[in-house]
Amino acid sequence: MGIVGSGPAGIYTADLLTKDDTLAAEDTQVSIDILDKLPSPYGLVRYGVAPDHPRIKQIQGALHKVLDKPQIRFLGNVEYGVDLKLDDLRRHYDAVVFATGSDRDRALDLPGAELPGCHGAADFVAWYDSHPDVTPEWRVNGTGVAVIGAGNVAVDVARILAKDAGDLLSTDITDNVHRDLAAKDVTDVHVFARRGIAHAKFTPMELRELDKQPGVEVVVYPEDFDIDDACVAEIESNNHAKTNVKVLQNWAMRDPKGLPRRLHLHFLHRPVEVLGADGVTGLRTERMELDGNGGVRGTGEFVDHDVQAVYRAIGYLGSPLADLPFDAERGVLPNDGGRVLDLDENAISGVYTTGWIKRGPVGLIGHTKGDALETVGNLVADRPGLAPAEEPEPEAFLRLLDERRVPYTTWEGWQRLEAHEATLGEPHGRARVKVLTRTEMTRVARGEDA
Ligand code: NAP
Numbered sequence: 001m002g003i004v005g006s007g008p009a010g011i012y013t014a015d016l017l018t019k020d021d022t023l024a025a026e027d028t029q030v031s032i033d034i035l036d037k038l039p040s041p042y043g044l045v046r047y048g049v050a051p052d053h054p055r056i057k058q059i060q061g062a063l064h065k066v067l068d069k070p071q072i073r074f075l076g077n078v079e080y081g082v083d084l085k086l087d088d089l090r091r092h093y094d095a096v097v098f099a100t101g102s103d104r105d106r107a108l109d110l111p112g113a114e115l116p117g118c119h120g121a122a123d124f125v126a127w128y129d130s131h132p133d134v135t136p137e138w139r140v141n142g143t144g145v146a147v148i149g150a151g152n153v154a155v156d157v158a159r160i161l162a163k164d165a166g167d168l169l170s171t172d173i174t175d176n177v178h179r180d181l182a183a184k185d186v187t188d189v190h191v192f193a194r195r196g197i198a199h200a201k202f203t204p205m206e207l208r209e210l211d212k213q214p215g216v217e218v219v220v221y222p223e224d225f226d227i228d229d230a231c232v233a234e235i236e237s238n239n240h241a242k243t244n245v246k247v248l249q250n251w252a253m254r255d256p257k258g259l260p261r262r263l264h265l266h267f268l269h270r271p272v273e274v275l276g277a278d279g280v281t282g283l284r285t286e287r288m289e290l291d292g293n294g295g296v297r298g299t300g301e302f303v304d305h306d307v308q309a310v311y312r313a314i315g316y317l318g319s320p321l322a323d324l325p326f327d328a329e330r331g332v333l334p335n336d337g338g339r340v341l342d343l344d345e346n347a348i349s350g351v352y353t354t355g356w357i358k359r360g361p362v363g364l365i366g367h368t369k370g371d372a373l374e375t376v377g378n379l380v381a382d383r384p385g386l387a388p389a390e391e392p393e394p395e396a397f398l399r400l401l402d403e404r405r406v407p408y409t410t411w412e413g414w415q416r417l418e419a420h421e422a423t424l425g426e427p428h429g430r431a432r433v434k435v436l437t438r439t440e441m442t443r444v445a446r447g448e449d450a
Contacts, residue, residue, distance in 0.1 A: 002093035007043020009355020010099035051171035077410035081322035112274030121313035140184035142308025150193030154313035198231035233362035338375030413445030
């Protein structure tokens, strides 16, 4: 089998394939290649989880155990659509599962959204996690910053923008990220939710964490706390909403602490325009009101906020994949239970998908396990009818990569790179310092001389 993408979605799929009862009962020797366009595995766990969330990053330990299984081979630096086409994968694997995730920001259709100083959260997150494809410099402009959206990504972005850079020194951030964050002058981060407090998407633990940042005061506005019957129904049926509302209401009753930085949470504010000529000078929002049916409507009252940068955290999107149909609106591969569908909505034999590229960018890392279960169940059920690979031998695929001069990295190579990053971190008392460029990552992983 071939799996494209070595984030949690791809790795959980590989794990389930090695443990599948039907395949075991048939005595089928499962052999899996997990391909990744980066030299390193783990996808968003390495390059998407915030550096100050080491507990979530620890998931790498469980993912490592799966990749360490003898039936699984990791091959990094192999980019589907560039180094390989679908026909190549079909020739070498009985079935292919695409687990390429969501790597782009959804566009924000607002006047002024193209101004310098408007950023997508995906780009910022990739930068502070030192993704090798992202420019190592980032200038955090101004003293006031807006973050649009009320999900966990917005909360991550707002927290990193408000936080003292020194408080990140114990994490795995690289020197360039620390330097640029230490240079920021941000005093006020404004998070804008277009709906009310009962419909925020962030989870209670992430919300509470905002209030635990040294030198940062969370500010909420009681006039944003409108609640109607639809909100009450939401609060009663959704534990996250219930806890979020309780936490926010408690914060609304506090006196100001006078801390040096503030993180404002605004609800019922819909962004309508980014203001500025050559760069961002403000964000205009419309006050919204509850419509009684669980939705919101505009009031016609507009507010201008003094900000010099705007970060949109309004959801991610997957990218199209060569030779496969794509649902551009949802940013996913059209599929039925993980079976990728062609334009006539017929399953494409032997081609599957899982994770965010299957169902969209919603849910925590653990939720991709359920996805993988469904996809693997369907793949195993289809297996008797799938055309077997023409060249299934593991060496044949490596020969193809060599012929195409793909400088692929291996599991052993990744462990070399991991050990190297740990050595870089050691003198500073840090678990690791990430290598910044693909070239250097590849060199270390392939054991080549500097
Ligand atoms: P999300 O949870 O879907 O939140 C997106 C937010 O953007 C929502 O508040 C949404 O508002 C808002 N939005 C969308 N379009 C908008 C527009 N045009 N104007 C204004 N606001 C707009 O997505 P996410 O934050 O990207 O997170 C993705 C998934 O990753 C989530 O399941 C999240 O929990 C998970 N995640 C978890 C962690 C963690 O555990 N620490 C960290 C990061 C991400 P509406 O609700 O009104 O549409």
